Amino acid sequence: MQQDRRPRQDELLRVTGLKKYFPIRKGFGKKITAMVKAVDDVSFGIFKGETLGLVGESGCGKTTTARLIMQAYLPTAGRIELRRSSGEMQNLAELDARGLHELRRELQMVFQDPYSSLNPRMTVRELLSEPLAIHRIGTKSERERRVEEMLELIGLQPEYMNRYPHAFSGGQRQRLGIARAIIMNPSLIVCDEPVSALDVSVQAQILNLLQDLQDKLGLTYLFIAHDLSVVRHICDRVAVMYVGKIVELADTESLFTAPLHPYTEALLSAVPASSPDLKKDRILLRGEVADPASPPRGCYFHPRCLYVQEKCRTEEPKLRVLKGKPGRFTKCHRADELELRGVPSFSEVSLA
Ligand SMILES: Nc1ncnc2c1ncn2[C@@H]1O[C@H](COP(=O)(O)OP(=O)(O)OP(=O)(O)O)[C@@H](O)[C@H]1O
């Protein structure tokens, strides 16, 4: 992938040519009959202090990408590099067991389901101090103080320390999930659908908390979501995935107001519009998402694309930067000639 607008030295994480194929086994011999290409040649960088969104329909490979970054899966191919405190980029595949243990402090995750991600048998004190204890950070009383500090940061009373997760609401539990992630002072937090399981009224509070914490602590997020309005609210840049591949990557405002990939256009047209006039033009995505075990030839999106041409059926487009549009990547043969429809910019929305 070509250079983004910002220099590579500002990147905290760089993913290059990342692939994860899962074998499908059938029959008595459990023979491998096909491969699910869950993540297929994905490259992107995350700048220090930014929030990069990762969006796309169910099954497009968002969680698999997250798990690869978290070192929960071994990649089929590709590299993941993280900038260490020395300033050097480190290829995570080269770490030994001890190095990996150390790395876990720097990479933390916030999960979708705040009910199942917290051990119901542990008190808040135990839940939050456990990661510190595992990494032998501080004395017992220092850890206790750090837990109190975290509770204050996430807006929960210190008296809650002795309570169990079931005593909290969904939003409060997600606050605890966030506290457990940031207590380690990580350099990157991967949030996988962190507000999807919450009531709409609580979603905004959690998003605001994530943003406040980012401002206060200089955090960097990879933010995975289905909901494009959530993504628009919180992300600096957005990568759109389709069947294991990134099809568009851009700064949030450009991507929303002037998308460069027909798939992004279709996703945006499904965002609830602020004005009823806009709703009339909704593009409905035709057909089914391609099967990642046997994707179509050419551009994977071509069977559903409104702008399909012969070339799209036979030749897979490359993810490229468009001429005159630095920092904007698209994987569409026709991106230069198409004029795709976005949604109004934030300022227009607020005027409406
Ligand atoms: N452990 C696994 N074994 C086999 N196939 C898997 C495994 N994990 C994921 N897959 C497949 O890989 C593809 C990508 O899955 P993934 O969970 O990454 O998607 P996702 O974008 O996170 O979807 P959702 O929005 O539903 O969370 C899917 O086709 C899924 O069925």
Ligand SMILES: [Mg+2]
């Ligand atoms: Mg997922």
